[in-house]
Amino acid sequence: MYNLVMKDIKLGIHPMFFISPVLFGMLMLIPSWIYFLVPMYFFWITVPNLFGNFRSQNDMMFTTMLPVIKKDMVKARISVIVILELLHIGFAILFGLLNQLLYSNLNITYYFFAPTMGFWGLCMAMLAIFNIIFFPMYYKTAYKFGRAVAFATIAAMLFAGVVQWMGIQITSMFDIFNVTAADHRAFHAGILIAGIAIFAAFTLIAYRVALKRFLKVELL
């Protein structure tokens, strides 16, 4: 499993995609932006490029000839994507903290979610939704990624859109996230923990379903 992860990192994934979490994370420095867009760059840009590359390089056939089993192939690939997701979120959080440091005295008005702990929890839930749709759909064939990326992206964006809309329309929610966040630390921490739990649970379910489907795939 470890070797497969390293194979993807060294061979299958262009180093650019390990730099992009930093670059996309920097978008957090735009004051009062729609910060939900920042982690979305991951599935808009990174995912289709990665899976397109895996397909054009015949990665599946290449990997099958190595002394590995299908179970580890799925586990490793999902692990690699999770690593990238965590890098994206991790750097976004770092730049979010920098945002708060830099602009704390500027009295910025937030129209959308401010980069708070609770917001990062919502981002984790969004990625969870992406994973639970993308992996099971992709592993039906293990090469057709277009439809899987499209469906998973739409679902994740719908979730983000609805939550953001609620965050604007519901005054109490708006206040907790954007005005009195400092007074609701426990609430925010709760959302973050829930987001992480959902991410872990959804990704695990996605792995199980994906594996079940991949075991039936014929590698032609």
Added chain:
Amino acid sequence: MLALDVRNLSKQYPNFQLRNVSFQLEQGYIMGFIGANGAGKTTTIKSIMNMIHTEGGEVHILGKNMAEHEIELKQEIGCAFGGIEFYTRSRIRTLTDAIKKFYTHWDDAVYRSYLSRFKLDETKKIAELSTGMKVKYSLALALSHGAKLLILDEPTSGLDPVARDDLLDLFQELVAGGEISILFSTHITSDLEKCADFITFIADGQIVKSAEKEEFKESYRLLNGDESQLSEVKDRMISYKVNSFGFTGLIRARDFDPSSSIKAATPSLEEIMIYFAKKEPAYV
């Protein structure tokens, strides 16, 4: 010991069927796996490698069941598919570094020796290698992890005669030690005339015959006669061609009476393949 023991592999596709494919390869020998395009060679090889699901049958490699010992056995197998390319924009060094981690018996010294023997430059990208060099690179990888069974799908297709001859010499050298066995599929039958010990012939998803090369050829007769003689043997022939001089056709040696006046010769592998291909598929 048997290096490869394929028993009753069956696989159903909408337009194609692999039917009870069985053959055995003794350790230390080269087996040529021949058949026309679409006869089921690659499907059989992919079934051996556990890449596709079979509806029935078993594969045993070096005495162990492939389905139960897949990881362990893949350590002992070197596999190369002609015409399929992986990570062609990566350098040989990068690819090898990623691959070697998977093999417990990887031997860097052996790898280096094959690189220099095959004149492979580690800094070259896969895309920069000629077809022959790509096959040699696959072999260098397989031999460096101590593969005991090489499964090669059309390794010689696309090679020039010099490169082919060179590769065939190498195959013979490899099996000389008695430890390495090679199964290679091809439709270039002249390659097998040169180096194969055994021949397994597949047509329309079914094994027609698997035997020692000379025995394989001797089990058929190529008949040559005039049209009046054709009626004597017509019913028993596998297939035949009629021309202005008479007819030429293939028959099983057991179906042919040697005392007959029809001229008979031992066919080449190519002739056997051609006449089988002409046969009505339903009777194969």
